[in-house]
Amino acid sequence: MTVAAIALNTFREAVRDRILYAILIFALVMLAGSTILVTISVGGEVKIIKDLGLACISIFGTLIAIFLGIGLVSKEIERRTLYTIITKPIHRYQFILGKYLGLVLTLLVNVAVMALGLLGLAYLWEGVSSVRLFLAVLFIFLELMLVTALALLFSAFSSPTLSAIFTLSLFVAGHLSGDLRLFAARFGGAVTKLSAETLYFLLPNLSRLNFKDQAVHGFGVDGGSMGLSFLYAIFHIAALVLAAMAIFERRDFK
Amino acid sequence: MNAIETEKLGKEHRTGFWRKRVCALSQLDLTVAEGEVFGYLGPNGAGKTTTLKLLMGLLRPTSGDARLLGRPLGDVRAKQQIGFLPEQPSFYDYLTGRELLDFFGQLVGLDRSLRRERVERLARQLRIESALELQIRKYSKGMLQRLGLAQALLNDPRLVLLDEPMSGLDPLGRREVRDLLLRLKSEGRTVFFSSHIIPDVEVVCDRVGILVGGRLVAQGPLDEILLARIASIEVTASQVPPEIMGELDHLLVTRPVSRGEQLLLTVRDEGALAELVARLVEAKAAIHAILPHRESLEEYFLRHVEPREV
Numbered sequence: 001m002t003v004a005a006i007a008l009n010t011f012r013e014a015v016r017d018r019i020l021y022a023i024l025i026f027a028l029v030m031l032a033g034s035t036i037l038v039t040i041s042v043g044g045e046v047k048i049i050k051d052l053g054l055a056c057i058s059i060f061g062t063l064i065a066i067f068l069g070i071g072l073v074s075k076e077i078e079r080r081t082l083y084t085i086i087t088k089p090i091h092r093y094q095f096i097l098g099k100y101l102g103l104v105l106t107l108l109v110n111v112a113v114m115a116l117g118l119l120g121l122a123y124l125w126e127g128v129s130s131v132r133l134f135l136a137v138l139f140i141f142l143e144l145m146l147v148t149a150l151a152l153l154f155s156a157f158s159s160p161t162l163s164a165i166f167t168l169s170l171f172v173a174g175h176l177s178g179d180l181r182l183f184a185a186r187f188g189g190a191v192t193k194l195s196a197e198t199l200y201f202l203l204p205n206l207s208r209l210n211f212k213d214q215a216v217h218g219f220g221v222d223g224g225s226m227g228l229s230f231l232y233a234i235f236h237i238a239a240l241v242l243a244a245m246a247i248f249e250r251r252d253f254k
Numbered sequence: 255m256n257a258i259e260t261e262k263l264g265k266e267h268r269t270g271f272w273r274k275r276v277c278a279l280s281q282l283d284l285t286v287a288e289g290e291v292f293g294y295l296g297p298n299g300a301g302k303t304t305t306l307k308l309l310m311g312l313l314r315p316t317s318g319d320a321r322l323l324g325r326p327l328g329d330v331r332a333k334q335q336i337g338f339l340p341e342q343p344s345f346y347d348y349l350t351g352r353e354l355l356d357f358f359g360q361l362v363g364l365d366r367s368l369r370r371e372r373v374e375r376l377a378r379q380l381r382i383e384s385a386l387e388l389q390i391r392k393y394s395k396g397m398l399q400r401l402g403l404a405q406a407l408l409n410d411p412r413l414v415l416l417d418e419p420m421s422g423l424d425p426l427g428r429r430e431v432r433d434l435l436l437r438l439k440s441e442g443r444t445v446f447f448s449s450h451i452i453p454d455v456e457v458v459c460d461r462v463g464i465l466v467g468g469r470l471v472a473q474g475p476l477d478e479i480l481l482a483r484i485a486s487i488e489v490t491a492s493q494v495p496p497e498i499m500g501e502l503d504h505l506l507v508t509r510p511v512s513r514g515e516q517l518l519l520t521v522r523d524e525g526a527l528a529e530l531v532a533r534l535v536e537a538k539a540a541i542h543a544i545l546p547h548r549e550s551l552e553e554y555f556l557r558h559v560e561p562r563e564v
């Protein structure tokens with residue numbers, strides 16, 4: 001009940017924040033605009049609509065995750081709203097979990113709105129509903145949950161600005177680490193290889209969660225690799241949230 | 255059982271680039287019995303807020319330990335029976351007063367109907383009923399303070415810790431809080447509150463602790479603490495022969511003040527008083543009153559800011 005109450009209150013805060021609506025409306029306008037553009041210029045290639053739509057969900061979802069995530073804990077400390085919360089009969093980890101789940105719920109609603117728009121458009125074009133498209137969105141959502149957990153972790157010990165820088169760098173590195181490893185394996189010396197490997201294992205490999213091409217081009221989907229990627233995401237999310245809890249548990253609130 | 259027990263409780267902050275140590279509280283030994291109203295007094299920066307944050311688990315002690323209601327710091331079952339008002343409280347300003355109190359009611363584990371009832375009752379007692387539907391960002395400072403007091407009492411606490419509960423309130427509001435503290439006491443609750451304003455403390459407290467520079471310099475009933483050191487004694491006399499005035503001079507701490515017939519003579523301590531009275535009696539002067547002046551809290555603070563003073 002405690003965690004749910006904190007999560008719902010975090011959701012309520014997001015819902016009453018204008019930034020969220022700005023992002024959401026912008027995303028829907030982009031989606032609709034690109035569809036019209038595609039219809040006029042290319043004569044309605046559904047692939048391009050799917051491609052743009054998934055990119056839209058991914059980009060705007062990431063924006064929400066980072067923008068709201070970086071202040072999730074630090075803003076409560078800065079504004080001293082935390083003092084009357086964690087002195088209530090609750091555990092500190094319940095607060096962290098509640099804040100995290102609240103933002104995940106916010107993302108879920110937003111992604112659902114955007115995804116319904118995209119799936120609807122795709123259905124209008126093709127007349128069949130696309131399971132692959134749905135799966136691609138699901139993995140985008142998992143990636144957003146992972147990015148949120150990253151932002152939460154940084155938010156538990158640093159200011160919003162620093163958290164934003166850290167989260168963004170890890171987000172970019174997380175998308176590049178897979179490529180970097182391949183590149184180093186092919187062209188690099190022993191040291192380069194080793195450091196690329198280390199980086200690859202330390203950083204969450206976000207490209208593992210990318211199933212956009214399968215959805216857009218209709219490539220075959222390997223259930224096993226998808227399952228592994230799913231576990232990979234869940235494992236990282238759990239580790240990050242636990243780390244955030246551990247750091248928060250020891251903090252002084254000045 | 256004692257409501258609050260601290261043993262050599264201390265907190266050092268590390269600040270700046272060199273992580274310099276700043277001692278905010280040192281070696282605090284304090285006990286507050288259940289049912290007591292305890293005033294925690296001290297000038298700005300004395301360490302009052304630090305103590306309350308340590309007790310509520312917002313800061314971790316760097317030395318010593320404490321127990322609230324017989325349980326270690328941060329214990330959730332203890333917190334279930336404790337209400338806390340932080341210094342200059344700040345709440346989610348996108349909520350209305352009612353939404354906030356309802357949310358806090360959930361955190362302390364009240365069911366829906368109990369929440370509604372408590373929120374209504376506390377809003378009435380603290381006179382913020384009309385502000386319940388207003389967004390907190392539109393609250394005045396005094397309204398925020400009242401909302402803060404209301405949320406501290408939501409869980410029907412056995413022990414209430416308040417950091418400057420009267421700050422931000424007008425004279426009427428201060429009096430209401432004073433009455434509230436007295437009512438909490440009459441209901442058998444323990445109250446521990448910080449302040450630096452004497453009249454607020456004098457009326458309601460059973461005992462006070464005086465904190466200066468992170469050290470507890472005294473604890474006990476307020477008048478005992480202040481009377482323990484008499485600052486001066488005033489003697490009102492008349493028909494004092496002018497020729498003995500010269501002999502009295504070395505006894506007095508200020509020049510004699512005449513009020514019509516009467517003369518006001520001030521001496522430092524009992525020794526000087528005995529001598530003065532003897533001389534006056536000898537000279538057949540009339541003595542009307544002898545009035546000891548207890549030290550004011552300000553003077554007390556001042557004397558302890560420089561502890562090496564002789």
Ligand SMILES: Nc1ncnc2c1ncn2[C@@H]1O[C@H](COP(=O)(O)OP(=O)(O)OP(=O)(O)O)[C@@H](O)[C@H]1O
Pocket residue numbers: 254267268269276277278296297298299300301302303304305341450
């Ligand atoms: N985060 C911090 N870092 C460094 N020093 C601190 C920190 N917080 C408090 N202090 C120092 O600890 C001392 C005690 O501060 P505290 O806030 O407890 O005083 P206070 O008695 O509540 O004062 P006031 O009446 O002004 O509220 C002060 O000297 C203060 O400068």
Ligand SMILES: [Mg+2]
Pocket residue numbers: 302303304341417
């Ligand atoms: Mg203070």
